[in-house]
Amino acid sequence: MVPPVPQQLPDAVxxxxxxxxxxLAGRMVLPALVEVHRRGLMPDxxxxxxxxxxxxxxxAFRDRFEAAVDRSEKGLCDDWSQxxxxxxxxxxxxxxxxxxxxxxxxxxxREELRSETGTEPLVLHxxxxxxxxxxxxxxxxxxxxxxxxxxxxxxxPYGTSLESFEELDAAVKQVLDEEQIFRIDHFLGKEGVxxxxxxxxxxxxxxxxxxxxxxxxxxxxxxxxxxxANRIAFYEATGAALDMxxxxxxxxxxxxxxxxPADLRDPGSVIAAREAALRAFRPLDPTEDVVLGxxxxxxxxDGAAPDSTQDTFVAARLWVDTERWRGVPFLLRTGKxxxxxxxxxxxxxxxxxxxxxxxxxxxxxxxxxxAGDGEVALGITVKTPGPDLTYSSGRxxxxxxxxxxxEGLSPYASLINDALLGDRSLFTTEKGLRAAxxxxxxxxxxxxxxxxxxxxxxxxxxxxxxxxxPHRWMLGE
Numbered sequence: 001m002v003p004p005v006p007q008q009l010p011d012a013v014x015x016x017x018x019x020x021x022x023x024l025a026g027r028m029v030l031p032a033l034v035e036v037h038r039r040g041l042m043p044d045x046x047x048x049x050x051x052x053x054x055x056x057x058x059x060a061f062r063d064r065f066e067a068a069v070d071r072s073e074k075g076l077c078d079d080w081s082q083x084x085x086x087x088x089x090x091x092x093x094x095x096x097x098x099x100x101x102x103x104x105x106x107x108x109x110r111e112e113l114r115s116e117t118g119t120e121p122l123v124l125h126x127x128x129x130x131x132x133x134x135x136x137x138x139x140x141x142x143x144x145x146x147x148x149x150x151x152x153x154x155x156x157p158y159g160t161s162l163e164s165f166e167e168l169d170a171a172v173k174q175v176l177d178e179e180q181i182f183r184i185d186h187f188l189g190k191e192g193v194x195x196x197x198x199x200x201x202x203x204x205x206x207x208x209x210x211x212x213x214x215x216x217x218x219x220x221x222x223x224x225x226x227x228x229a230n231r232i233a234f235y236e237a238t239g240a241a242l243d244m245x246x247x248x249x250x251x252x253x254x255x256x257x258x259x260x261p262a263d264l265r266d267p268g269s270v271i272a273a274r275e276a277a278l279r280a281f282r283p284l285d286p287t288e289d290v291v292l293g294x295x296x297x298x299x300x301x302d303g304a305a306p307d308s309t310q311d312t313f314v315a316a317r318l319w320v321d322t323e324r325w326r327g328v329p330f331l332l333r334t335g336k337x338x339x340x341x342x343x344x345x346x347x348x349x350x351x352x353x354x355x356x357x358x359x360x361x362x363x364x365x366x367x368x369x370x371a372g373d374g375e376v377a378l379g380i381t382v383k384t385p386g387p388d389l390t391y392s393s394g395r396x397x398x399x400x401x402x403x404x405x406x407e408g409l410s411p412y413a414s415l416i417n418d419a420l421l422g423d424r425s426l427f428t429t430e431k432g433l434r435a436a437x438x439x440x441x442x443x444x445x446x447x448x449x450x451x452x453x454x455x456x457x458x459x460x461x462x463x464x465x466x467x468x469x470p471h472r473w474m475l476g477e
Contacts, residue, residue, distance in 0.1 A: 012045040012113040012121035019129035020050030031072035032412035061089035095136040123150040142175035162437040189411030192370025223338035232303035241314040246440040267425035278435035282319040289317035294451035295337040315464035337456040343371040362393040373401035
């Protein structure tokens with residue numbers, strides 16, 4: 001178990017962002033850093049070094065930094081000119097044999113921060129780079145003396161199979177200890193996903209029903225209406241199941257399935273509970289429990305193979321072999337070019353005992369929408385107004401952004417804040433990822449089903465409906 005970490009912000013922070021001129025940094029990481037600053041969650045003494053292959057000077061990088069933040073939802077902060085001046089840039093190749101001049105720049109800024117605060121700054125390396133660069137950059141951190149005492153954030157996917165995960169983790173562990181490693185799965189940083197803890201453990205109404213006695217099935221549904229034309233090389237190499245199922249959806253399922261942690265404020269307790277849930281995932285049965293799909297027209301996209309069998313849709317029935325969940329299917333679904341963009345967890349409840357249990361037309365549900373600011377909803381049955389004893393289904397909802405006293409953080413801002421504090425409870429771990437890839441491995445073997453066609457704008461292949469029986473997918477049916 002990971003020992004508890006003091007939740008204290010360091011006096012000074014130096015963030016080194018690898019891949020600083022890339023799409024991920026521009027869309028997600030740079031705006032999130034400014035959001036953390038805007039919310040007062042960054043120490044007064046902080047600096048940013050952008051690292052990438054592009055040959056830029058500091059001002060050119062600051063211009064890119066400004067443009068990226070200005071395009072983001074929250075835009076530039078009030079003290080933007082001061083934030084802009086905190087950024088430096090280091091261009092060139094970085095790895096075990098090339099240092100791009102980073103040690104010199106890093107040492108200069110370290111001395112600035114020491115002079116400001118009288119303390120040693122925390123160094124946080126953020127690898128917003130393709131997975132193939134993880135091992136070389138980590139090797140470079142070790143070779144050039146930049147790893148000791150630092151924390152290192154890795155993007156997903158951290159491996160693409162059980163074997164590649166083990167190889168990558170072994171290479172990284174030659175340089176870093178597990179406590180230094182922060183593997184991001186940004187779904188764990190979403191407000192709606194984090195609210196699972198409090199909804200379940202602070203409300204007897206939900207806590208008492210969170211088990212196989214009351215829950216008929218759990219649905220975790222993330223349909224997307226996006227195309228993949230601008231990511232075709234990535235999708236041809238990856239597909240929906242590897243991109244979304246073994247990463248985001250498995251991690252959310254573990255949040256739902258975990259046993260109560262010994263101490264919710266202790267990161268080690270939370271991690272241990274989530275890891276135990278992941279280890280209880282039964283390996284997928286590709287024949288019985290998985291449906292893959294490919295939207296019509298995918299093969300016509302420039303860059304796709306004319307005979308491609310890559311999946312753009314996956315629906316899976318996952319079994320969690322614990323006493324709490326034995327026999328309850330966890331239905332996971334995601335895909336591109338679908339009818340809507342949603343992110344929803346639905347606990348489909350069993351019918352109640354008593355005189356009306358057999359008369360319900362719709363099951364009662366507990367729903368957590370984890371898109372954006374998030375929402376909690378209940379699907380309930382009530383008497384239809386009027387003289388007759390008839391029943392109707394209704395939905396009671398609570399928007400999380402309407403809860404007084406708080407303002408949500410974006411997933412990346414939430415996870416960056418946790419990394420600064422040293423709180424690893426919302427990051428994936430070595431043991432957890434090993435368990436996830438073990439459960440996923442059969443889908444990468446010879447029994448992988450052929451993707452079935454589905455029309456763009458639909459809810460995926462018809463065959464996926466059988467996984468939800470005797471109920472239905474609560475979205476789209």
